[in-house]
Amino acid sequence: MTQSSGPLAGIRVLDLSRVLAGPWATQTLADLGAEVIKIERPGTGDDTRQWGPPFTQKADGSRGDAAYFLCANRGKKSVELDIATSEGAATVRDLVALCDVLVENFKTGGLKKYGLDYASLSEINPRLVYCSITGFGQDGPDAHRAGYDYMIQAMGGLMSITGQPDGAPGAEPMKVGVAVVDLFTGLYASNAILAALMHARATGEGQQIDIALFDVQAAMLANQASNYFVSGTAPTRMGNAHPNLAPYQPFPCTDGMVVIAVGNDGQFRALAQALGAPGLGTDPRFVTNALRIEHRAAMTAEVSALTAGQHMASLMAVLEAANVPCGPVNTIDQVFDEPQAKHRGLEIEQARSDLTHPVRTVASPIRMSRTPVAYHRAPPALGADTEEVLGQLKTQ
Structure with missing residues (x-):
């Protein structure tokens, strides 16, 4: 058997x-x-x-x-x-x-x-x-x-x-x-x-x-439990935003949405360059992750304005060339059509x-x-x- x-x-x-x-x-x-x-x-x-x-x-x-x-x-x-x-x-x-x-x-x-x-x-x-x-x-x-x-x-x-x-x-x-x-x-x-x-x-x-x-x-609460243990404040719902990183969420394109997952300050500067807005990467409000979280709404609005007129494929090509992590928001059928899949x-x-x-x-x-x-x-x-x-x- x-x-x-x-x-x-x-x-x-x-x-x-x-x-x-x-x-x-x-x-x-x-x-x-x-x-x-x-x-x-x-x-x-x-x-x-x-x-x-x-x-x-x-x-x-x-x-x-x-x-x-x-x-x-x-x-x-x-x-x-x-x-x-x-x-x-x-x-x-x-x-x-x-x-x-x-x-x-x-x-x-x-x-x-x-x-x-x-x-x-x-x-x-x-x-x-x-x-x-x-x-x-x-x-x-x-x-x-x-x-x-x-x-x-x-x-x-x-x-x-x-x-x-x-x-x-x-x-x-x-x-x-x-x-x-x-x-x-x-x-x-x-x-x-x-x-x-x-x-x-x-x-x-x-x-x-x-x-x-x-x-x-x-x-499974992982970092969210740690956030509570350290701060004493219970985390709340944030939609697609990340409690500890920014930008780390979907951004609009003409034909869908692309998740941009910036994990450090260097990646944010690379993102700003790739989007044709190098000043964004040196803006005093956004130069560190902690500052980007503090000014999340303003930063999100500026990045969204830069992505909204672009096609998903062209945006991802530019971001990938700049080593900025990104990916499309796929439907399940699209997942299994991905070349990597x-x-x-x-x-x-x-x-x-x-x-x-x-x-x-x-x-x-x-x-x-x-x-x-x-x-x-x-x-x-x-x-x-x-x-x-x-x-x-x-x-x-």
Whole structure:
């Protein structure tokens, strides 16, 4: 049942998670060569199989899985199993004896009634790395609460710094356009799993990993949290402006918007030269980053006036020649049309026999010189591997 290549070849992962944070973590492990066995509810499977439209189309013309499911379940084997039954729970325990990692995102304590909690399963497999992903963690006053990305973006402060500032048109707290807390949680989880596997390999001792969306969101605040700790003032919404750098935002062109990302004073002087306004770079109001932030409105207005009459392509050509970081505000279709995206192979296609078209997903961003990522399997049809996995379990 083991994958044939990759740095994690020989590692077997039992995936009891669903939706996004857990599946994102296990997809990363699968991309790196681990064998991932995804346990799904009979008949319905992972919730995200129904989170559409859009949906794939099966070869017989019927509706397939939602596109959402495809983004986080590449490289896995799907096993239909009802863990709420004594037989299903016993099968999970049998699989645990043969696995290195288990990932779950049930409510805190939710698996104990099935005998599938860490304490029970570590008795079966002391080397087991057991990763629990919840909204608020395994302890604390909110440990019992369910957690969803949107509410955690709100509760964890991200929405308070995202969106137009008060008084501007459309001003209100905004969520990010993808479920970033889930995605960051999946990445933290996969990192923690790899560290725990190294410990298990060295000592023979497994452990439970406790990853909470709320904790991750707090960690994601990064420089904004530091700004608060140092200043004592909570950051607020600034639209597309950056709290610590200027200019660092989109600027208008005749055919769209270009982000100009100035990271130091030399780049600002180069920007002024490239825009044909060298005096801007020596203006006493703008000579340092701190001064540009102090006079942000005036500086932004002057730069905007210089970019507004230019085409995006010509502006970026001039800025790139001057080594000023910049980029277009692309729509998602334009992202995958970028020459760099095509060169790096950011879109991959995988055939699945039950669908009318290949499954298209975004390639892993991990590039390794000795043990490259390999894409062994398309996101699976529900229960596609039940017979294979459970059949082989009997021979192990």
